[in-house]
Amino acid sequence: xxxxxxxxxxxxxxxxxxxxxxxxxxxxxxxxxxxxxxxxxxxxxxxxxxxxxxxxxxxxxxxxxxxxxxxxxxxxxxxxxxxxxxxxxxxxxxxxxxxxxxxxxxxxxxxx
Amino acid sequence: xxxxxxxxxxxxxxxxxxxxxxxxxxxxxxxxxxxxxxxxxxxxxxxxxxxxxxxxxxxxxxxxxxxxxxxxxxxxxxxxxxxxxxxxxxxxxxxxxxxxxxxxxxxxxxxxx
Numbered sequence: 001x002x003x004x005x006x007x008x009x010x011x012x013x014x015x016x017x018x019x020x021x022x023x024x025x026x027x028x029x030x031x032x033x034x035x036x037x038x039x040x041x042x043x044x045x046x047x048x049x050x051x052x053x054x055x056x057x058x059x060x061x062x063x064x065x066x067x068x069x070x071x072x073x074x075x076x077x078x079x080x081x082x083x084x085x086x087x088x089x090x091x092x093x094x095x096x097x098x099x100x101x102x103x104x105x106x107x108x109x110x111x112x
Numbered sequence: 113x114x115x116x117x118x119x120x121x122x123x124x125x126x127x128x129x130x131x132x133x134x135x136x137x138x139x140x141x142x143x144x145x146x147x148x149x150x151x152x153x154x155x156x157x158x159x160x161x162x163x164x165x166x167x168x169x170x171x172x173x174x175x176x177x178x179x180x181x182x183x184x185x186x187x188x189x190x191x192x193x194x195x196x197x198x199x200x201x202x203x204x205x206x207x208x209x210x211x212x213x214x215x216x217x218x219x220x221x222x223x224x225x
Contacts, residue, residue, distance in 0.1 A: 006154075036214075043116075043202055043216030044155070088154060090214075100214060101171070102147070104154035 003027045004091050006103035013079050014111050021106045023089030025070040030091035033065060033072045034100070038086040047074070047087075079110045115139060118203050118217035125193050126225050133188040133220050135203030143206045144186040145214065146170070146178060148199040155202065161186060193224045 006023050013019040023033070032051050036044040050056045050063040050072060057063075062075045076083055089103040116137045125131050137144060145160040157170030159178035167178055175197060177189040190197055200221050204214040 004154075034213075041218075043204075043218050044214075045216070046213040049213075090155075099157065099160065099168075099170075100145075101157065102155035104152055 003030070004089055004101055004103040006087075006089050006106050008106060009104075010107040010109070012109045012111060013076075015079060015081060017079050017110075019076040019079050019083065019108055019110075021074045021076075021087050021089075021108070023072045023074075023091075023103055025072075025091050027091075027093075028070060029093045030070070030101070031067065032092045032094070033063075034090040034092075035061075035063060035074045036088040036090060036102070038088065038105075040085075044086075044088055076108075079108075081110050081112055084108060084110045116203055116205050116215050116217040118201075118220050120220060121218065122221045122223075124223045124225065127194060129190075129193045129224070131190040131193050131222065133190075133201055133203075133222070135186045135188075135217060136184050137186075137203075137205040137215070138184060139205060139207075139215065140183065141205035141207045141215070142183070144180060145204045145206075146176070146186065146188045147202045147204065148172065149202060149219075150199050158188065158201075190222075193222075195224045198222060198224045 034049045035047040038044040050065045064073045086105045090100045119134045146158040147155040156172045160168045161180040180186050204216045206214045
């Protein structure tokens with residue numbers, strides 16, 4: 001079983017709407033989380049990291065972490081067509097361990 | 113922005129064939145990684161390295177060898193390629209001394225017939 005599980009598998013949101021992506025870890029040792037985004041034909045690129053419980057906001061993107069439930073989410077407000085991409089949640093056990101484990105991804109489509 | 117270059121972009125080989133995927137980063141990062149991407153599985157770590165001559169085993173290492181010849185260069189070797197190794201391969205680098213961000217290359221699509 002994958003140690004980092006994402007849901008939903010795919011998501012369609014109207015332009016200007018709110019997109020919400022979820023990620024759950026099955027390993028309590030994972031304490032550090034990232035969100036990556038991959039546009040078609042490109043490599044993944046880091047969006048944001050979150051290491052502490054609560055919310056972290058960067059522009060239209062807000063990440064939320066609940067370490068007790070091993071749950072992290074990403075919310076995209078005012079979704080744009082350019083947000084259409086594959087989104088990955090990634091986790092690490094230690095800040096400087098060097099090993100990052102990825103989830104299976106959520107495909108987000110923004111409908112004009 | 114950090115630069116990671118992979119070659120080739122596409123590769124087709126036959127079962128039992130010998131394949132080498134190349135990756136070069138010009139950012140003086142100490143960590144380099146090889147991942148494979150498959151639908152439904154996301155990105156899975158094959159091997160990684162924290163410096164020249166070092167190799168760490170990832171989560172799906174079977175059938176793969178890797179070698180880090182310099183700080184810049186990391187190679188992935190498939191000595192007896194099988195159809196199950198048909199995939200999109202990504203190389204990444206990171207310095208893990210503050211930025212903790214992985215910088216990915218553009219990928220190599222490998223098809224094993």
